Amino acid sequence: QVQLVESGGGLVQAGGSLRLACAASLSIGSIVRMGWYRQAPGKQRELVAGISRGGSTNYADSVKGRFTISRDNAKNTVYLQMNSLKPEDAAVYYCYARWYNNDYWGQGTQVTVSS
Numbered sequence: 001q002v003q004l005v006e007s008g009g010g011l012v013q014a015g016g017s018l019r020l021a022c023a024a025s026l027s028i029g030s031i032v033r034m035g036w037y038r039q040a041p042g043k044q045r046e047l048v049a050g051i052s053r054g055g056s057t058n059y060a061d062s063v064k065g066r067f068t069i070s071r072d073n074a075k076n077t078v079y080l081q082m083n084s085l086k087p088e089d090a091a092v093y094y095c096y097a098r099w100y101n102n103d104y105w106g107q108g109t110q111v112t113v114s115s
Helices: none
Strands: 004-007 010-013 018-024 033-039 046-052 057-059 067-072 077-082 091-099 102-105 109-114
Touching (some): 004 091, 018 109
Antiparallel strands (some): 033 091
């Protein structure tokens, strides 16, 4: 079992920045893939960014150049640095981990962007 705890959400003005953190309950060096998804009201959950155990990353087109995913193995934490935030980035952001062919999710953290 993997427990994931997100933090760092909040209210920010358009153009501002936030950094989300996802702390895992075990060594993330053993987790094949981690990432961030988001879900806005009335919309499906969508992938924002992912990072593999080897460090390769991928991003949704809508956030490329603005968001950066990273991992700190020593802290068992994955981060999502979000810059130049737009109102359309507002959503609940969920941390995700794939570990031994099972998917795990955090409880979500709310990001609100005011225009």
